[in-house]
Amino acid sequence: MRAASAPGAARLSIDFSRNSAQVARRLIGVTLLIDGVGGIIVETEAYDREDPASHSFSGPTARNAVMFGPPGHAYVYLSYGIHWCLNFVCEPKGSASAVLIRAIEPMAGLAVMRRRRGVADERLLCSGPGRLCEALRITALQNGLALDRPPFELFARQGEVEIVTGPRIGITKAADKPWRYGLKGSRFLSKPFKPEA
DNA sequence: TGCCCGATTAACT
DNA sequence: GTTAATCGGGCAA
Numbered sequence: 001m002r003a004a005s006a007p008g009a010a011r012l013s014i015d016f017s018r019n020s021a022q023v024a025r026r027l028i029g030v031t032l033l034i035d036g037v038g039g040i041i042v043e044t045e046a047y048d049r050e051d052p053a054s055h056s057f058s059g060p061t062a063r064n065a066v067m068f069g070p071p072g073h074a075y076v077y078l079s080y081g082i083h084w085c086l087n088f089v090c091e092p093k094g095s096a097s098a099v100l101i102r103a104i105e106p107m108a109g110l111a112v113m114r115r116r117r118g119v120a121d122e123r124l125l126c127s128g129p130g131r132l133c134e135a136l137r138i139t140a141l142q143n144g145l146a147l148d149r150p151p152f153e154l155f156a157r158q159g160e161v162e163i164v165t166g167p168r169i170g171i172t173k174a175a176d177k178p179w180r181y182g183l184k185g186s187r188f189l190s191k192p193f194k195p196e197a
Numbered sequence: 198t199g200c201c202c203g204a205t206t207a208a209c210t
Numbered sequence: 211g212t213t214a215a216t217c218g219g220g221c222a223a
Contacts, residue, residue, distance in 0.1 A: 045204070053204070055219090063219060081217030083205050100204055130205050170204055190205095 016071035016147075020046035020090045020097035024181045027088070027099060029157030034136045035150075037109030039126060040157075041101060042183040043190055045168045047087075048097035052173035056096030066144045067096040074152070076133075076143040083130025086138050088147060102169070102180075103127045105188040106135070128190040164193045 016023055024046040032038045047054035055064045055077065066075040067089055075087040075098050087098040104126045106113055113125045113135040126132035133139070147154060162184035167175055169191060182189050 047204075055204080058220080061219075077204085078218065080203060080205050080215080082215070085204060087204085102204085128205070168204070172203085 016088060017091040019092065019095065020048050020099050021179055023088065023090045024099040024179065025163055027101070028163050028181055028183050029161040031107065031153075031155035031157070032101070032104060032136075033108055033153040033155075034138065034142075036153075037112050037136055038104060038153075039107035040105040040183075041103075042105050042186040042188050043101075043103035044181045045100040045102055046097070046179040046181075047100065048090075048095050051177070051179075053168065053171040053175070053177075054096070054098075056098075060096070064096070067098050068094065069144070072147050074138075074142050074145050074147060076138055076140055078140070079130060084133035084138050084140070085129040086133055086136075086142070100129060101132065102129050103182075103186075103188055103190045104132050105183075105186060123187060127188050131190075166193045 024044040027041050027044050030041050032041055049056045051057060056067045060068045063077060066073055069089065070093060071089050071091045073089045075089055076084055079085050086101045088101065090097045090099060106122055106125045110122070114120055116137060117125055117131065117135050119125065124131065125135045145152065164182050164184045165178045166180045167178055168180045182193050
């Protein structure tokens with residue numbers, strides 16, 4: 001991955017040559033910008049080909065083709081006929097694994113996001129996969145684009161972050177798998193994590 | 198070709 | 211807590 005462009009910004013330290021669960025964990029705290037609009041990733045979910053809940057479970061199709069391609073690219077799909085969802089494709093290549101970006105903490109372009117979303121509450125701008133795609137204007141146009149060049153920008157997190165895990169949301173298959181990752185205590189999660197036992 | 202369902206959200210009761 | 215909105219993918223016929 002090439003470093004992000006802004007002067008003085010932390011160099012991107014994550015890569016996608018790992019399985020989706022590891023990438024999902026490492027993405028928490030990373031800053032994602034699209035055309036300069038975005039914020040800190042606070043919630044992700046992992047999917048791979050062995051996973052009955054994954055789009056890639058039944059093999060390659062026109063829709064999920066990007067998942068079977070090289071890592072470090074964006075897989076965007078339409079959910080429930082209404083909402084776009086953004087994923088990052090991971091290694092190992094051919095595993096058709098990806099990480100769903102479920103929520104970000106808005107940091108840049110707040111006014112633009114509010115206009116696109118039609119809501120003023122900061123916590124409702126990007127707290128959910130469909131919401132953040134509307135705020136960042138992600139559509140099928142971004143499907144298949146590389147994440148290491150415009151309009152995408154990724155910045156490594158500043159320090160260590162506390163990460164919580166839990167079952168994924170909105171699925172019926174393999175719903176017990178704890179492949180949801182979140183930034184502990186974040187106010188911008190799409191749903192709270194169950195407190196640790 | 199038709200039918201069912203979904204990695205969601207917002208507006209209800 | 212429940213449900214409508216809304217449409218493309220995937221599978222059966």
